[in-house]
Amino acid sequence: MARSPSPKRPPTPADPAPAVPTPESKAPARTEPAARERRLIDLALQGGGSHGAFTWGVLDCLLEEPWIEIEAISGTSAGAMNAAVLADGHAKGGAEGARAALESFWHAVSQAAAMSPLKRGPLDVLLDRWTLDNSPAYVAMDVMTRLFSPYDMPFGGKNPLADILAAQLDFDRLATAPIKLFITATNVRTGRGRVFRNAEISPDVLMASACLPQMFQAVEIEGDPYWDGGFAGNPTIMPLIDECLSDDTILVGINPVERPGTPRSARDILNRLNEVSFNAVLLKELQMMALLRKGADPAKAETAHWAAMRIHLVQSRMLTGLGASSKLNAEWPFLTMLRDEGRRAASEFLASHGDDLGKRSTLDIDRLLDGH
DSSP states (O other): OOOOOOOSSOOOOOSOOOOSSOOSSOOOOOOOGGGOOOEEEEEEEOOOGGGHHHHHHHHHHHHTOTTEEEEEEEEOTHHHHHHHHHHHHHHHHHHHHHHHHHHHHHHHHHHHTTTOSOOOOHHHHHTTOOOOTTOHHHHHHHHHHHHSOTTTSTTSSOOTHHHHHHHHOOHHHHHTOSSEEEEEEEETTTOOEEEEEGGGOOHHHHHHHTOOTTTSOOEEETTEEEEOGGGTOTTOOHHHHHSOSOOEEEEEOOSOSOOOSOOOSHHHHHHHHHHHHHHHHHHHHHHHHHHHHHHOOTTSHHHHHHHTOEEEEEOOGGGGGSOGGGGGOOOHHHHHHHHHHHHHHHHHHHHHHGGGTTTOOSSOGGGGGGOO
8 A cells, every 4th residue: 555645734623632631721822933942842652552653643743843852752652662763763864854764664564464354344444433343353352362361372472563663773873862762661570660761772672661461472671571661651751850951741642531431341441441550650640740840949959840840731532532442453544544633633732832832831730639
């Protein structure tokens, strides 16, 4: 299938996605890029399988803005892969090199999945639905992962993304890339998250960050087994505060924090449990940041950075409407649709809050201190 080029401008914006927590204030009208001061930012990228293509779109849009400088990226699972691909592409060819690397990576993911039995059912294709809920292969896999462990099945070992990452990334170049990376994986033995930095990152580290224990055997690193980083931080925020100069962190949200209604089917209950567990650590971390920011004295050097912290969120309501099974859908039209939605959401964020970067938070993390 022919590759769909990244659009220079996103499609017409849809209804704005609700931020959770809510924005602190209404931003002034967006000024022209030429009038803007250069802003140093950090990025926090969540995991979410194929839904990581939404993050691709967000990054693609941000990389077009010459006034935005990315200092560091924290990522987990698909967010870790986006982070590593961007940093390596940027080290090779600047912003345009990063954009090209991201498109090449996601196209390779789609090509690798072309022969996969995990495809939409005929009715879903006819009705233009992206779910795999009615795919016989997905239903069979879903049942198998509930009855057997990856150690019981011959196909439960290597993640096919390992070969793609090994081919796409220069890990020696990544070790010295100017953009700092913080990749989280969960140590199975200790139950604690480990954050890997540029020089420590390898294909195994990225695979560990994306290792869902129901599907893949744990990835061994330095003698310890590791699972998906989402259990310990989705993504981890603290290194962006402790080890970076930027006071602005843009969180790209994939997993819905809030979801209307009560799940009633076994599948919906399990999916919501996964969403809650993968968001819980992030929400606790944001809550702690709000507490520290509240008590920090901007006049003291040791706490000035905490007092100046600014948090922003880019997300889309559309992702809430996608079923969990679609996270395994790697069809190119689906990935490019998510990319375009990511570009739209990022463009909308810049139009509404671009002028707030360097000045104020647009995500109200103080709300988390209310305990509601």
